[in-house]
Amino acid sequence: MTLTIETVGGAGADLLAALHAAAVDDPWDRSAFAETLAMAGMTARLAISDAGKPVGFILVRQVLDEAEVILVAVDRAARRQGTARALLCQALGQLDGVRQVFLEVASDNAAAIALYRGLGFTDVGRRRGYYARPGGQAVDAIVLGNSPPFPCR
Numbered sequence: 001m002t003l004t005i006e007t008v009g010g011a012g013a014d015l016l017a018a019l020h021a022a023a024v025d026d027p028w029d030r031s032a033f034a035e036t037l038a039m040a041g042m043t044a045r046l047a048i049s050d051a052g053k054p055v056g057f058i059l060v061r062q063v064l065d066e067a068e069v070i071l072v073a074v075d076r077a078a079r080r081q082g083t084a085r086a087l088l089c090q091a092l093g094q095l096d097g098v099r100q101v102f103l104e105v106a107s108d109n110a111a112a113i114a115l116y117r118g119l120g121f122t123d124v125g126r127r128r129g130y131y132a133r134p135g136g137q138a139v140d141a142i143v144l145g146n147s148p149p150f151p152c153r
Contacts, residue, residue: 002050003083005090008057010037012044019046019054023073025134036070045091047074047083058087060095067095069103072112084115089152092119100147106131107140121146 008016013033021027028036037044041063047056056074060067069091074083092101104127105112121144129138 003055003086004048004050005087006046006048008037008044008046010034012046013037015046015054016044016057019057019075020071020073022075022077023056026132028071042070043091043094045087047087049078056083056087058084058091060091062095062098065097065099067098067101069101072103079111084112085119085152088115088119089150092148092150093152095148098148100145101150102143102145104130104141104143107142108133113142116144119146120151 013030016033016037017028017030020033036042036059039061042059042061045058045060046054049055054075055078056072058072059070061070069088072084072087074087095101101121102124103116103121105116107113107126123142124145125143127141127143130141131139133139
């Protein structure tokens with residue numbers, strides 16, 4: 001699949017909420033996206049397939065010399081085709097003056113952990129019981145960090 005990656009502004013809250021609902025079991029609503037997009041230093045990028053369909057997005061916030069990947073989501077039907085990697089690499093490549101990037105991932109999300117570690121992210125912390133799963137199960141969040149240059153070629 002060939003992707004086009006575009007920046008999305010505050011008007012994209014509805015689109016991001018719909019795409020997030022197609023990607024995860026516990027999606028954010030439109031107002032959560034509107035609030036997040038309005039934060040200082042926030043950038044949203046949207047991946048669009050060669051068929052013109054939005055298939056994923058990334059939210060990254062930069063404050064001074066640190067950045068945080070807030071959210072990466074890919075439509076379930078478009079997974080395992082390089083969309084998340086393309087979004088990450090494009091977003092990381094656009095950071096200016098960043099010395100450290102952080103993100104968190106559920107400890108049971110093996111595919112995402114493999115992706116992040118493949119891009120050089122390493123464990124820097126753990127948030128015990130951070131994510132709630134159906135049935136009341138709590139899952140840890142692994143906090144990962146990385147510094148430029150990023151291995152996106």
